[in-house]
Amino acid sequence: MKNIDTSEIFKGVNLSDAERTLVESKFNVLSVKKGDIILSEGQYVPFQYFVSEGCLRTFFIGKDGKEFTLQFAIKDWWISDYTAFFTGGRSMFYIDCIQNAVICKISKTSMEELYREVPQIETFFRIKMERFFGSFQRRILSDLAMSAKEKYVTFLNTYGQIESQIKNYHLASYLGITTESLSRIRKEIAQEE
Template sequence: MKSNNSIALEIFKNISLSKKEIDFIDSKFEKISLTKGDVLLSSDTHVTNQYYVFSGCLRSFFVNSLGKDHTTQFAVKDWWISDYISFFTEEKSVMTIECLQDAEIYRLSRKDMNSLCEEIPKIETFFRNKMEKAFASFQKRILEYLSLTAKERYIKFITTYPEIEQCVKNYHIASYLGITTESLSRIRKIII
């Protein structure tokens, strides 16, 4: 990959990198093109990769024992997605990741991530900061789920992630908010 088409320069845009570091980073990422409806990751598998979203929209979800799916995350440009329980613990995945819009993503294995962190300490700092923000975000989402009404959760969602609302179907948003599509329709009628 040439430096001007470098995924390293896209992902690590706020980090000063040498040509050698850029080439090393680029060698660790694999580009993948997905079409709407493609399944990137299935539940009950071992996950060894995480994915950087260059374009498009994906969602991760799990299906409960009653067959109902629960959206846990959306991922759009410049976001990362995986089944992190499996990625970090080597347990089988519980998540499925599907493509909601045609997407271009970059795969990074756990082994290659560790190699990048060992060779380029500022990349380790990048990943540590990313994980800290993700942990805080997931904890905040749990607290909001426990303390806010469905209407408040929806308003928070559309104000925080307006670009995601445009990419996904109503039932995906309802699944993410933990409500039915009918409840979401009622909430939308109230706030419009």
């Protein structure tokens, strides 16, 4: 099992040896295999996860059984059902492993203890949440105002490193289109180049 590397998780945060030891005590490292579900709809959400290796995704299953991918998480990214995590409610989503992964999990209680004991960790997470919120708003705007082709190009420009790690139907689900539409868009772009 891989050890926790606080400098990997908290890039740019200078921790003393005592703080590093405290932070490491609050995380658990897990190896998850492709296909593993780490969160299911209806479960309480006591953890958020830092991806050290691999790729995970958050998705929702509609009443018709169709999957809607909300988020991907690759190396150095965080993932959870944040609404349920912060409110203590039940998850609306699933999180599955789409590539073998090593993840570090931390509970809400442990995070709050770190906020009190290591204030720069609270600052780190506040900045992360501000960026996440901005990204979330941009995603909503793109879903409302962009064509499928524009959404795909925006995805490539923003998250190009993810495309090679995910299946076409996961990407199509994220973009809110069919895999056939995704193929057509890729062909159009290739012809334009």
